[in-house]
Amino acid sequence: MEILDWKERPFVPLEQMANYSALDQDTARKYGSMVKAAEISNRDYGYRYNKLSSSQKMQPPPSSHIHIFLGYLVVRKLGTAEQYETWMPDHVFEELYAASEP
Template sequence: MDTLSWEERPFVSLEQMGTYSARDRKTAQKYGPIVRAAEISNRDYKYRYGKYGSERSMQPPPSSHIHIHVGYLVVRKLGTPDQYETWMPNDVFDELYEAAGEP
């Protein structure tokens, strides 16, 4: 993924995101075997939701955005009518996904 400025980061496009695969079968079945993701903060996701939330399928931002946490914007159920965006903390993302092509 290209390095984005702080102004662009909340609005990263699907094409700019990295490709990741689910680490286990349960995650793959529930959310799709492949996701697209980009590292952004919970506050960045709040801005993204404010801009795109009415036109895209998105989970609401975390309720606590007073503290800024680094995590991932994740697009799940890629290429299906149920495709949606969500945000998750780094540790949760790392438990569920790995860069596509990793053993």
């Protein structure tokens, strides 16, 4: 993935996100076997949500007014009518997904 300026990082387009595959069948069945993801903080996801949630399906951001955590912007159910974005803490994401080829 191309490195973005810090001001643009929350607004990375889907085309620039990396591909990841689900590590277990349960995750694949619930959310799709492939996802797109990019590393951003929970606060950055909040900025993204405030700007883009009126035009695309997104899960609300976790609280970031006290603690800022690293994690991933994740696009699940790729290519379906149920496609949506969410944010996950890095340790949770890394237990569920592994980098894959495009």
